[in-house]
Amino acid sequence: MKMLINVPETVVADALRGMAAAHPELAVDVENRVIVRGDAPVAGKVGLVSGGGSGHEPLHGGFVGPGMLSAACPGEVFTSPVPDQMVRAAAAVDSGAGVLFIVKNYTGDVLNFDMAAELAEEEGIRVAKVLVNDDVAVTDSLFTAGRRGTGATLFVEKLAGAAAEEGAPLDRVEAIARQVNENARTFGVALSAVTTPAKGSPTFDLPDGELELGIGIHGEPGRERRAMMTSREIADFAVDAVLEDLRPKGPVLALVNGMGATPLLELYGFNAEVQRVLAERNVTVARTLVGNYVTSLDMAGCSVTLCQVDGELLRLYDAPVETAGLRWGR
C-alpha cells in the first residue's frame, strides 16, 4: 500500500509539524504532542481537552480553537495518547476554572485519561470527565468494554465547547457534554479496510463485493457482512440501527460522516438517502453536516450520527466556531 509519508515512525510528528506551519493560530508542541489554541489559557474559561489515537483527522487536533476544544493530545496511529500529554494539555489551558476531559470509550484512552485526571488534580487543576460511547453497532469490541466512541464526539466537542466559550462553569459544561452523548447514537459502514502506516497492508480482509455493517473507526469488526448494498439500502440499515436505540421525541442534528476515502460526491448522495429515511420515520432534522470529520485513515465508508437536541443544544450547535476542521459564524 502506497502512502504519502517518509517512514511510519515519524508520521504523527511530521503531521504536527505540518499543522504548526499551516495554523499559526495554534500552539503546536511537536515534541510533547499537544495542540493548544494559541490564546490559552482564556481568563475565566473552562478548558476542554480531548485526544485519542491519530488517524481520525480532523478529529481531534482539527477541532482545537475558539468555540470547540482548548487542546488535543494525539497518540500514535490508533493508539491512546499517554497521561503526560493530557496533563500538559490541562496545565496549558486551565485558567483556574477547571478542565473537562472528553474521552472516547476505548480501554487505553479511558485508563490514561483517568490517570491524567489524578495527576492534574495533584497539580491543583480541577478536572471533570465525560465518556463518549455512541456507537450502537456492538456492545463490546476489540478495544472497548461497552460501546465505542465515534461520530458523536464531534457534537460533544462542539456543543460543550460553545458552552465553555460563553463562560459556563465546569459542572454546566460537563452536564452539556453528558447530555449530548446520551442523546447521540452512531452506526458506521465500511466498504474497504483500513491500512495503518506501521502495518502497510489492510488491517482486515474485506472481499470484493462485500461490505461490513457496524464497523468501528479502527476497523474493529461490526455486526455482519453482506453482499454490497446500494446507498439507499445502506441508509435504511444505518438509520434504522440508530433509531432502534434512539427514539427522538424532538429534532435531531445529523452527521453524515465519511470514513476518509469516500468521495464527497458519494457522501452527499448518501445524505439524500439518509434524509429520505428520516422523513419516512417522521424524524425532523434541525441541522445536517456532511463530510469527512471522524475518519479512519484511508477506509472507504460512512457513518450516520443522530443527536436529539432541544432549543438550548441547537443554539450551542449554531454558536460560532473557528477551528481548522470546523468553522462557522453567526
Add this chain to the structure above:
Amino acid sequence: MKMLINVPETVVADALRGMAAAHPELAVDVENRVIVRGDAPVAGKVGLVSGGGSGHEPLHGGFVGPGMLSAACPGEVFTSPVPDQMVRAAAAVDSGAGVLFIVKNYTGDVLNFDMAAELAEEEGIRVAKVLVNDDVAVTDSLFTAGRRGTGATLFVEKLAGAAAEEGAPLDRVEAIARQVNENARTFGVALSAVTTPAKGSPTFDLPDGELELGIGIHGEPGRERRAMMTSREIADFAVDAVLEDLRPKGPVLALVNGMGATPLLELYGFNAEVQRVLAERNVTVARTLVGNYVTSLDMAGCSVTLCQVDGELLRLYDAPVETAGLRWGR
C-alpha cells in the same frame, strides 16, 4: 470497485439532492443542475459563475456562497456542464452588474462556456471570462490544449469572489481573477488511479510500488512514472516543478491539496515537507491551506499550488468567506 451509490446514472442528481438538504442557505436546482447562493442576485454585485465535471468536490458547488462563487454548474462526472446550465446560472445571479465565468482549461468546458457567454449576452447579460490554466506538468493533455486548470481555481474563485463581494465592478473582478491565475502554478502526483462510477474500475493502471508525477485531476497522464518516493522526495519534486515556472519575487499562498483518498494525517505531514523545500528555496509563505479541495474522486495523491500575492491579493484571500467547503471570518 465498491461505491456508496445507487446507480451510476443518478450520482450527480443524488448528490445535488443531498446538498440541498444539508445546505438550506443554497438554492439547488436539481433538475437543471445549478447551485446558486440563496440570496442571489445581490444588488449591485458582480456575479461569479463556475462549473465543470463532477468528481472534484468540494470544487465548485462547495464554493458557492458569500465571498466566493455566486453559482456553480456541475456536469456529469468528469464531463463539462452544458451551456444551458451556465446561462441559467448567469441569469439567476446577474444583478445588472455583469457576470464573470471562471473556466478551467478543458476543451469541453471552454467551448460550452464560450457558447453560454454568447447566449447570455443575447439575453442582455454582460459576461466576462477567465481561463484557469495553472498545471505545469504537461503542455497539452488528454482533454486540453495548453495547460490544465487545477488547484489554482480555488484561489481564483476565492480572491475574485472577495473582490465581487466588496462591490468591485466587472472589469476589476475579471482583472483580479486573471492576475491570480497568471501568478499561480500547480503540480500534482497520483499514488493510485481514479475510478469513475460509470466505468466502475480504475481508469488507468498504476502498478504497486509506482507513482505518477504530474497527474491531472481526471487521471490524465503526467510527466513520468517512478518507483514510489517518500513524502520528502515528492515535495522536492513537486515544489521544484512549480518553481521552475513561477519565480516568486514576493510571498505566496500555498495550497497543499489532497486528491480525495489521501488521509489528512498524511497531507499535513506532506505539508511539513513542502514548507521545508520552500524555506530552502527562500520562498516566503504568507498563508497555507491543507485539505481535500480540488479532488479526483477516490484517487490517492496530492498537489501543490503556489500563488504569488501582493498586499491587495493577500487582503482578498483573508476576506470572509462562507461556503460549504471553505469558510473563515475576519
